[in-house]
Amino acid sequence: xxxxxxLLADVDAAAKSFRNRTTWFDMLGxxxxxxxxxxxxxxxxxxxxxxxxxxSRLIVKAATNRGWKVCDExxxxxxxxxxx
Numbered sequence: 001x002x003x004x005x006x007l008l009a010d011v012d013a014a015a016k017s018f019r020n021r022t023t024w025f026d027m028l029g030x031x032x033x034x035x036x037x038x039x040x041x042x043x044x045x046x047x048x049x050x051x052x053x054x055x056s057r058l059i060v061k062a063a064t065n066r067g068w069k070v071c072d073e074x075x076x077x078x079x080x081x082x083x084x
Contacts, residue, residue: 024071025079032068043080052077 025033039059042048048055056076063070070076 024069024075028068028070032063032066036063036070040080040082044083052080056080 025036028036036059039055043052043055050058053073056073056079059080060070060073060076071079
């Protein structure tokens, strides 16, 4: 049977890095995280008069203009609904 040690080593290395991946939010700086959390708190408090997808679209646009790498509008809308 042929040896597949280099293949297995590559797979093992990839699997380790896959388990250690972080979310888009975790990769942001602390200031960006604070601002996004404030927007989410305002959303939960009913501070926006817009619909969830409208707010998420505006957040993604504003974050992108600031050079932050964030998720897409759909995932941002899902993130807005979280309570953690």
